[in-house]
Amino acid sequence: MNSPLRIALIGAGIMGRQHLQHLSNVPRAQLCAVADPGPQAEAFALECGVPYFADHRQMLDQIRPQAAIIANPNALHVQTALDCISSGVPVLLEKPVGVDLAEVRELVAASKEKGVPVLVGHHRRHNPLIVKAREVIASGALGRLTTVTGLWQLQKPESYFDIPWRREAGAGMLLTNLIHDLDLLRHLCGEVRHVQAITSNGARGFANEDSVAVLLQFENGALGTMTGSDAVAAPWSWELDSGENSVYPQQPDQPCYLLAGTRGALSIPQLKRWHYAEPGAGWHQPLHQVTEAFTADEALRLQLEHFVAVARGEAEPRVDAADAGRTLALLEAIRAAALSGRACTPATV
Ligand SMILES: NC(=O)c1ccc[n+]([C@@H]2O[C@H](COP(=O)([O-])OP(=O)(O)OC[C@H]3O[C@@H](n4cnc5c(N)ncnc54)[C@H](O)[C@@H]3O)[C@@H](O)[C@H]2O)c1
Numbered sequence: 001m002n003s004p005l006r007i008a009l010i011g012a013g014i015m016g017r018q019h020l021q022h023l024s025n026v027p028r029a030q031l032c033a034v035a036d037p038g039p040q041a042e043a044f045a046l047e048c049g050v051p052y053f054a055d056h057r058q059m060l061d062q063i064r065p066q067a068a069i070i071a072n073p074n075a076l077h078v079q080t081a082l083d084c085i086s087s088g089v090p091v092l093l094e095k096p097v098g099v100d101l102a103e104v105r106e107l108v109a110a111s112k113e114k115g116v117p118v119l120v121g122h123h124r125r126h127n128p129l130i131v132k133a134r135e136v137i138a139s140g141a142l143g144r145l146t147t148v149t150g151l152w153q154l155q156k157p158e159s160y161f162d163i164p165w166r167r168e169a170g171a172g173m174l175l176t177n178l179i180h181d182l183d184l185l186r187h188l189c190g191e192v193r194h195v196q197a198i199t200s201n202g203a204r205g206f207a208n209e210d211s212v213a214v215l216l217q218f219e220n221g222a223l224g225t226m227t228g229s230d231a232v233a234a235p236w237s238w239e240l241d242s243g244e245n246s247v248y249p250q251q252p253d254q255p256c257y258l259l260a261g262t263r264g265a266l267s268i269p270q271l272k273r274w275h276y277a278e279p280g281a282g283w284h285q286p287l288h289q290v291t292e293a294f295t296a297d298e299a300l301r302l303q304l305e306h307f308v309a310v311a312r313g314e315a316e317p318r319v320d321a322a323d324a325g326r327t328l329a330l331l332e333a334i335r336a337a338a339l340s341g342r343a344c345t346p347a348t349v
Contacts (some may be wrong), residue, residue: 005308006032008065008089010056010080011072012041015094018049019069022202022301028308029067035059036072056080060087067311070094074175078103081321085116090311092303096179097324099170101332101347104186104325108349113320117310119303119317120324121182126302128189129269132294133188133259134271136266143263148189148216148224152181153234161206169179172208173230174199174331179254181226181238182334183319183327190257191219192330194345197337203231214334217311250291266292325349 004224009016012034016228023029035056045052053059056068069081073096078098084091084187085107097120098104111118124130131187137145152173161167178289187193194217216224235251243250255257257268264275271292276285309315317323329346337344 004030007068008033008068010035010070012036016071026304032065033059033063085110092119092307100207109319116320119307120319123299123303124321125297128294128297132174132280136264141264142261145222145261147260149258150226151236152228153232154237155233156230166207169207178228193217193219194343195333195337196343198333199338322349
């Protein structure tokens with residue numbers, strides 16, 4: 001049996017530390033170093049019992065890790081991943097994969113050219129309930145997917161915006177939060193051909209958006225809406241409904257995605273599926289409901305287990321840089337549509 005994979009952490013903030021908590025439950029891997037220039041990072045590395053570096057490039061040279069988790073600020077993602085790739089180190093790169101498509105294309109090319117894999121941290125795709133939802137859709141139980149409704153409606157506390165960059169242009173809920181929902185809509189419903197969108201900063205009045213309404217036309221013909229706001233006292237969001245992260249008190253009865261097809265409909269995260277008993281039946285007949293069974297598990301730990309397999313060359317990344325780039329392209333199309341008032345097509349990566 002192989003000895004545990006030596007993984008370095010680059011960026012030991014909130015998310016980096018969450019990854020480490022889950023890493024302690026992954027026997028095939030162990031932390032080997034922490035790199036982070038922040039004021040608390042050295043003490044944290046000491047607590048973890050691993051060498052500390054302010055600069056990740058020095059860490060790569062001296063420690064030669066077998067893999068790295070990158071959870072530093074968004075604007076540093078691509079350059080940090082490029083540094084790892086040039087040292088031959090596979091990465092689990094937090095989302096968003098980058099801040100614009102031009103830099104993401106550079107990352108996709110480098111990963112391919114050097115043969116060093118990049119797994120992007122769209123961890124919800126590893127959640128067993130999403131795996132089950134994909135199976136239900138693929139089984140044909142919904143028929144032809146026709147309408148899709150995505151909801152991300154919650155209230156961030158005012159204190160969240162005490163940190164200045166969170167009030168600035170570019171750092172709104174689209175890139176920070178809705179990118180997860182848009183990624184899941186692509187994952188569940190397929191690629192998006194066109195979007196139209198309206199954004200607003202009317203609830204909080206900061207430079208960035210607090211609310212958004214998006215119209216989506218999928219390549220398979222399905223039509224969708226995604227509405228989002230971080231300024232509403234409402235229960236409809238993956239965070240509050242899925243129970244994935246216990247820091248958010250759960251609203252287990254409330255859905256965040258509703259998928260409807262010609263033969264059935266599915267609510268997520270409840271995985272309630274509706275259908276008629278007979279083909280050709282309609283609104284005068286009873287609509288039956290079943291709950292699809294799945295075994296709940298920790299998406300972040302499952303993502304790490306997958307990353308270990310990717311770094312060892314046993315699996316292809318479930319979400320590579322090009323795939324995550326297509327989610328960023330969708331987000332950029334939404335921004336362009338909101339600015340221009342026109343329908344926009346996501347760029348190719
Ligand atoms: N997957 C998710 O659900 C999820 C949730 C939250 C955050 N994130 C992502 O994780 C990343 C980090 O977010 P966070 O909330 O932990 O932020 P954070 O501010 O708590 O942590 C960022 C850390 O990066 C460090 N850092 C700054 N410059 C660095 C550098 N040059 N090299 C190494 N480290 C550096 C900071 O000192 C800090 O410790 C972001 O990209 C964010 O989008 C993902």
